[in-house]
Every structure is written in C-alpha cells, then in structure tokens.
Amino acid sequence: LEKFKGVIVAMYSCYDASGEVSAEAARKLARHYANIGVKGLYVGGSTGEGMLQSVDERKKTLEAVMAEVGGEMTIIVHVGAPSTRDSVELSKHAEAVGADAISAVPAIYYRLSPASVERHWQAMIDSTSLPFIIYHIPQTTGFQLSTELLAKMAKQDKVIGVKISSESTFELQQFKAAGGQDFLVLNGPDEQFLAGRSMGADGGIGGTYGVMPELFMKIDSCFKEGKLDEAREWQYKVNTIIAALLRLPSLYGGCKAIMRLRGLDIGEPRMPILPIPEDGMAAVKALNDAILGH
Numbered sequence: 001l002e003k004f005k006g007v008i009v010a011m012y013s014c015y016d017a018s019g020e021v022s023a024e025a026a027r028k029l030a031r032h033y034a035n036i037g038v039k040g041l042y043v044g045g046s047t048g049e050g051m052l053q054s055v056d057e058r059k060k061t062l063e064a065v066m067a068e069v070g071g072e073m074t075i076i077v078h079v080g081a082p083s084t085r086d087s088v089e090l091s092k093h094a095e096a097v098g099a100d101a102i103s104a105v106p107a108i109y110y111r112l113s114p115a116s117v118e119r120h121w122q123a124m125i126d127s128t129s130l131p132f133i134i135y136h137i138p139q140t141t142g143f144q145l146s147t148e149l150l151a152k153m154a155k156q157d158k159v160i161g162v163k164i165s166s167e168s169t170f171e172l173q174q175f176k177a178a179g180g181q182d183f184l185v186l187n188g189p190d191e192q193f194l195a196g197r198s199m200g201a202d203g204g205i206g207g208t209y210g211v212m213p214e215l216f217m218k219i220d221s222c223f224k225e226g227k228l229d230e231a232r233e234w235q236y237k238v239n240t241i242i243a244a245l246l247r248l249p250s251l252y253g254g255c256k257a258i259m260r261l262r263g264l265d266i267g268e269p270r271m272p273i274l275p276i277p278e279d280g281m282a283a284v285k286a287l288n289d290a291i292l293g294h
C-alpha cells in the first residue's frame with residue numbers, strides 16, 4: 001500500500017481554448033508533476049471536474065495521463081458518476097488502461113439510502129480487480145458515511161482506504177479505527193493536511209497541491225522526520241495561500257490561472273465553475289509570486 005501514501009495531487013481538468021478536453025495539456029500537466037517528484041495523481045475528482053465531463057471525455061483524460069506517466073506515478077481514478085452504469089464503465093476502462101486504483105463518491109443528486117450507496121460502490125468494486133478507495137465528501141454529496149458502512153465495506157480486501165474530505169479530524173480518526181489494520185485514510189482538506197497526518201492519515205489528496213506540491217511534500221517530510229514545529233510553519237504558509245485562493249471568484253479558476261502564468265495552459269474551468277476575470281489577475285499574479293517566493 002506504500003504507493004498510495006504521501007502527497008497525491010488532485011489533477012486539474014485540461015481543456016483547449018474552445019473548452020474541449022485536451023490530451024496534450026493533460027500529458028504536459030502530468031509530466032510536470034512527475035518531473036517535480038510527486039508520487040501520484042488523482043484523476044477526474046472534484047478538482048478534475050469529472051462530474052462535469054462525459055464518460056468519453058473522462059476516458060480521454062485518463063488515457064493521456066496513463067500514456068505519459070503510467071507506471072511512473074501512482075494513478076488513482078475517480079470513477080464516481082450519477083449513474084452506476086457509467087461508474088462501472090469508467091471502472092472497467094481504468095483497469096484496461098492500467099490505473100493503480102479506482103475511487104468514487106456516492107451517486108449524486110438523488111437522496112440515497114446507505115443500502116443504495118453500498119450497492120452503487122459494490123458494482124464498481126465487483127467490476128474490476130483494482131483496489132477501491134471510498135471518497136467521502138458529504139458537503140457536496142449530502143451523503144454522511146457511517147463508520148458502520150465504512151467498516152462493512154473495508155472487510156473486503158479490495159477496499160483499501162477512504163479519502164476523507166469532510167473537515168473533522170475526529171471523523172478521520174474514527175474512520176481509521178473502523179477500517180481496521182492497514183486501512184488507508186487519505187486527508188481531503190488541504191488546510192488540515194498536517195492535522196490529518198497527525199491524527200492518522202497516511203497521506204493526502206488535494207486540489208491546491210497542484211499549484212504548490214513542493215510545499216505539501218515539505219510538510220509531509222517534516223512530519224515523517226518528527227519535525228513538527230517546522231511542519232506547522234509550512235502548513236501556516238500554505239494556509240495563507242489557500243485562504244487567498246478561496247477569496248478568488250473560483251478556486252479552480254485561480255489554480256488554473258496560476259498554472260497558465262507558469263507556462264502550462266490547461267484552459268479555463270468548465271461552467272458553472274467560473275474563470276478568473278481580467279481584473280482578478282493581479283491578485284492571481286501576487287499569489288503566484290508568493291508561492292514561488294517560498
């Protein structure tokens with residue numbers, strides 16, 4: 001399970017100037033992270049706008065990533081979709097192209113019972129031989145995963161962990177305990193990376209990592225070496241940046257604008273997620289300078 005621990009970047013969506021998925025941009029972005037020494041990528045999650053893309057677009061993005069860094073980085077694919085049918089298709093595709101694991105949120109829009117969510121996840125799990133990572137993000141899905149359901153799912157060898165994007169380190173610790181031995185817990189809120197690690201998370205998956213992976217890798221290495229004061233200092237610096245990113249018209253629009261300033265044009269976010277307007281670019285430039293200054 002070592003390959004799933006540490007800093008995993010939730011990859012941004014990659015579009016061309018007309019807003020179509022760009023395999024070329026996805027390859028360049030994946031290569032950029034591989035060159036920095038990032039361990040893995042989470043493809044098609046919240047940050048990757050998987051829910052705003054068609055099944056074919058999601059496949060195209062993953063194929064580009066695998067062609068560029070497959071075998072070199074750990075690739076976790078978010079296959080969650082509103083329907084079980086699409087999620088299963090994406091799961092099978094992830095296995096066919098050689099991804100390392102699949103992961104999914106509960107089905108969205110309908111208010112589903114725990115039994116329904118369990119069947120939804122189980123269909124994906126049964127459709128491949130890949131490891132499965134539960135994605136818990138109740139603030140967007142509305143589904144509150146119980147420790148009972150988590151423990152039940154975790155009894156299967158294929159269910160190796162949970163990515164927890166709720167903001168409670170108590171819940172994180174309870175999930176870790178409920179998952180049993182060797183069950184992975186991956187921290188979701190980037191603002192709490194160090195807090196999550198301190199409460200038992202084996203690593204993290206995050207959307208702001210993409211503009212400052214080195215800083216999260218620094219926090220992680222300080223934590224592993226027991227340098228907690230230093231780790232906290234880095235987390236404080238990171239949090240100042242995240243707070244500014246969250247003040248922009250959109251977080252992903254801001255992150256993508258930062259990547260563009262660095263010569264990596266991966267397009268704008270897809271509507272309804274807003275791009276950064278021209279008069280917001282001064283703030284983005286200042287943020288980019290602040291990140292590069294660390």
Ligand code: NGF
Nearest residue numbers: 010045046047165188189190205206207
């Ligand atoms: O988007 C949220 C919702 N959280 C993300 C992350 O948990 C989602 C987090 O990086 C993710 O990794 C993915 O699937 O792409 C935040 O954007 C960050 O902490 C800033 O608040 O809360």
